[in-house]
Structures are given as structure tokens and as C-alpha cells.
Amino acid sequence: MNIHFFLAFCRRILLRCQQLLNASKWRMAGTSSAAHKQSEHSCRNTHREFIRDRAKMNGHQPYILPKMHDMLSQLFRIKVPVLPLEVANRMKWKRYLLKNWMLPEYRNISDEHVRFSGTPWSWTFYHHIRDEILQEFTFHEYLKEEANEYLAQVRGDRKNVTFIGVHVRRGDYVKVMPRDRKGVVADKGYMDKAMAYYRNKYSNPLFVVASNGMPWCKENINASFGDVHFAGDGKESSPAHDFAVLAHCNHTIMTIGSFGFWPSYMAGGETIYLTNFTMPDSPMMTFFKYEAIYLPEWIGIPADLSPLLAEKEENNTGII
Numbered sequence: 001m002n003i004h005f006f007l008a009f010c011r012r013i014l015l016r017c018q019q020l021l022n023a024s025k026w027r028m029a030g031t032s033s034a035a036h037k038q039s040e041h042s043c044r045n046t047h048r049e050f051i052r053d054r055a056k057m058n059g060h061q062p063y064i065l066p067k068m069h070d071m072l073s074q075l076f077r078i079k080v081p082v083l084p085l086e087v088a089n090r091m092k093w094k095r096y097l098l099k100n101w102m103l104p105e106y107r108n109i110s111d112e113h114v115r116f117s118g119t120p121w122s123w124t125f126y127h128h129i130r131d132e133i134l135q136e137f138t139f140h141e142y143l144k145e146e147a148n149e150y151l152a153q154v155r156g157d158r159k160n161v162t163f164i165g166v167h168v169r170r171g172d173y174v175k176v177m178p179r180d181r182k183g184v185v186a187d188k189g190y191m192d193k194a195m196a197y198y199r200n201k202y203s204n205p206l207f208v209v210a211s212n213g214m215p216w217c218k219e220n221i222n223a224s225f226g227d228v229h230f231a232g233d234g235k236e237s238s239p240a241h242d243f244a245v246l247a248h249c250n251h252t253i254m255t256i257g258s259f260g261f262w263p264s265y266m267a268g269g270e271t272i273y274l275t276n277f278t279m280p281d282s283p284m285m286t287f288f289k290y291e292a293i294y295l296p297e298w299i300g301i302p303a304d305l306s307p308l309l310a311e312k313e314e315n316n317t318g319i320i
């Protein structure tokens with residue numbers, strides 16, 4: 001079993017915690033469809049199941065399934081109890097496909113056992129219980145120490161350093177975005193602007209870069225100021241290590257994707273993100289809303305869509 005999909009699990013726990021703490025008188029459980037074989041820094045479509053009871057907090061007790069616990073518990077001190085599979089299998093579920101943003105009807109699900117699918121990682125589901133979320137996702141002490149030791153080693157003799165975690169999502173998205181989503185991934189111009197923001201703001205910024213496309217990063221991230229460290233010696237390192245290190249930095253630069261989102265959310269400092277990275281007619285807009293993903297106080301830098309606009313122009317010319 002690998003831990004590459006743990007972020008999707010986080011996402012689902014977050015949702016369930018929110019509902020647990022907020023809802024009134026229903027039990028629920030959720031699953032979603034098959035894990036998939038994307039790059040290591042990907043987090044979609046994973047198995048999830050969850051149930052709650054009327055007993056405890058707000059009359060409900062949440063559970064997670066053993067598989068979810070196995071993965072999450074490798075990183076976090078998960079406190080939610082585990083529901084044995086035999087019990088879950090005996091229950092009759094009502095299926096529910098969630099959008100990636102909170103809708104009023106989700107507050108009023110009256111079925112006893114609800115099986116969720118979808119990718120509900122929008123803050124609109126859970127930001128009002130941020131503290132509880134962060135508590136549930138407390139890193140194991142040894143991971144915390146490992147991350148802090150790593151950062152201390154990166155810092156070396158530098159004084160008064162401000163750590164900026166940088167996550168650059170590449171991998172499958174490099175093709176998927178232009179091909180299927182009428183969108184772009186972060187380019188050099190974005191990285192320059194985002195880093196300039198922190199270089200202007202802090203006297204000793206130190207950028208710690210994690211990515212599933214390190215060769216691109218080494219070519220496109222300007223390291224000539226001596227304030228850039230490529231995690232894993234510039235090779236793709238383990239996602240869990242990357243995640244923990246990013247989450248322990250003071251501020252974040254993310255590009256696209258939920259792998260960059262969660263450490264940004266956990267680090268709790270400032271976050272710069274790439275925004276408006278799709279054409280208005282992108283099919284992605286049916287399941288993705290910028291304003292529901294990125295927190296209002298985060299700083300969005302709009303993407304340069306000119307490669308797509310040029311392609312569109314070319315297409316139009318071709319038609320004539």
C-alpha cells in the first residue's frame with residue numbers, strides 16, 4: 001500500500017469532520033471510486049468510507065475505514081475510530097455525488113447512511129472548523145522532527161530565515177491541462193513573480209522547492225540569488241517527506257493541484273497560487289471554481305494564457 005493518495009483522504013476526512021460537527025441528525029458514510037495511477041503528486045479519486053452515529057458530539061460519532069486509516073495514520077495522529085469492513089459492508093448506503101463546493105442541500109441530508117463520491121476539497125466545506133481539522137492532521141512527532149531537522153539543515157548558518165515552501169505540480173498535468181482542460185500549468189513568469197513577492201517582503205527568504213517535475217524546476221526557477229533549495233537534491237523525493245517539509249515552512253507558493261493546497265493550508269502563512277489558468281470555456285469549469293478552492297486571503301497571480309490564445313487564433317485561421 002502506498003501513501004501517495006493520502007491527500008485525497010485528508011480531503012474526505014475534512015468534509016466528514018465538517019459535517020460531523022455541523023449537522024443534526026443523520027448518519028452517513030461515503031466512498032468514492034477507484035484509486036488511480038497518476039503521478040505521485042496527484043490526489044484524485046480515492047476510496048473513502050466514513051460513517052457516523054448519533055451518539056457523541058452533536059449526536060454523532062464518525063468512523064473511518066481500515067484502508068483510510070492505514071494510509072492517513074502513516075503521517076498523522078488520526079483520532080477518528082476505525083469502522084471494521086464487515087460492519088460497513090452490512091450497511092445500506094445512499095449514494096451522493098458531491099460537487100467541489102458547499103451547497104445548501106448538503107446541510108440537509110436526511111438519509112441514514114450516505115455514500116459520498118466526488119472530490120470535495122473546497123474550503124467552503126470545512127474552513128469554519130479549521131482548528132479541528134489541523135488537530136486531526138497532527139503529524140507524528142518523528143515526522144515533525146524530521147521536517148524541522150531537514151529545514152534546519154537547509155538553513156545552515158543563515159540567520160533569521162523565512163522559509164517559503166514551493167510546490168510545483170508537473171507530471172501528468174503538463175499534458176492534461178492543455179489537452180483536456182483548456183488550461184496551462186505554471187510557467188517561469190509565474191515562478192519569478194511569486195518569488196519576487198517574498199524576496200521583496202522578507203530580508204532572508206529561503207525557498208524550499210518540491211515537485212514531481214524537478215528537471216523543469218532546476219531549469220526555470222531562478223536560483224542565482226542563492227536562496228533556493230531543491231528538496232531531495234533536485235530529484236523527486238518521497239511525497240510524504242515533501243508534504244511534511246512544505247507544511248512546516250512559514251509561507252507557501254503553490255501552482256495547481258491539491259497536493260500543493262494542503263501544505264499551504266496547514267502551514268497557515270501567506271499563500272501565492274496560480275489563478276485563472278483555464279480558458280472561460282474549459283470543461284474544468286463544471287467541477288472547479290477558483291473562488292471555492294483558494295482562500296479569499298490568498299494571493300492569486302493570473303496565468304499567462306497566451307499559448308492557448310495563440311492556438312485558438314491558429315485554429316480559427318485554419319477554419320478560414
Ligand SMILES: *[C@@H]1O[C@H](CO)[C@@H](O)[C@H](O)[C@H]1NC(C)=O
Nearest residue numbers: 018022102107124125126128
Ligand atoms: C454550520 O452550522 C452553522 C450553525 O448552524 C451555520 O451557520 C453554518 O453555515 C454551517 N456551515 C456549513 C458549512 O454547513
Ligand SMILES: *[C@@H]1O[C@H](CO)[C@@H](O)[C@H](O)[C@H]1NC(C)=O
Nearest residue numbers: 104105106107108109110111
Ligand atoms: C430538509 O429536508 C426536509 C425533508 O426532505 C425538507 O422537508 C426540508 O424542507 C429541508 N430543509 C431545507 C432547509 O432544505
Ligand SMILES: *[C@@H]1O[C@H](CO)[C@@H](O)[C@H](O)[C@H]1NC(C)=O
Nearest residue numbers: 160161162201202203204205
Ligand atoms: C528578520 O526578518 C524579518 C522579516 O524579514 C525582518 O523584518 C527583521 O528585520 C529581521 N531581523 C533581523 C535582526 O535581521
Ligand SMILES: *[C@@H]1O[C@H](CO)[C@@H](O)[C@H](O)[C@H]1NC(C)=O
Nearest residue numbers: 192219220221222223224225
Ligand atoms: C535570474 O535573476 C538574475 C538577478 O535578477 C538575473 O540577472 C538573471 O537574468 C535571471 N535569470 C533568469 C534565467 O531569469
Ligand SMILES: *[C@@H]1O[C@H](CO)[C@@H](O)[C@H](O)[C@H]1NC(C)=O
Nearest residue numbers: 148151161162163248249250
Ligand atoms: C518559520 O518556520 C520555522 C520552521 O518550521 C519555525 O521554526 C519558525 O518558528 C517559523 N517562523 C515564524 C516567524 O513563524
Ligand SMILES: *[C@@H]1O[C@H](CO)[C@@H](O)[C@H](O)[C@H]1NC(C)=O
Nearest residue numbers: 275276290299300301302303
Ligand atoms: C480572474 O478572472 C476573473 C474573471 O475574468 C477576474 O474577475 C479576476 O479578477 C481574475 N483574477 C486575477 C487575480 O486576475
Ligand SMILES: *[C@@H]1O[C@H](CO)[C@@H](O)[C@H](O)[C@H]1NC(C)=O
Nearest residue numbers: 179182308309311312313315
Ligand atoms: C484547437 O483545435 C484542436 C483540434 O480541434 C482542439 O483540440 C483544441 O482544443 C483547440 N484549441 C483551442 C485553444 O481552442
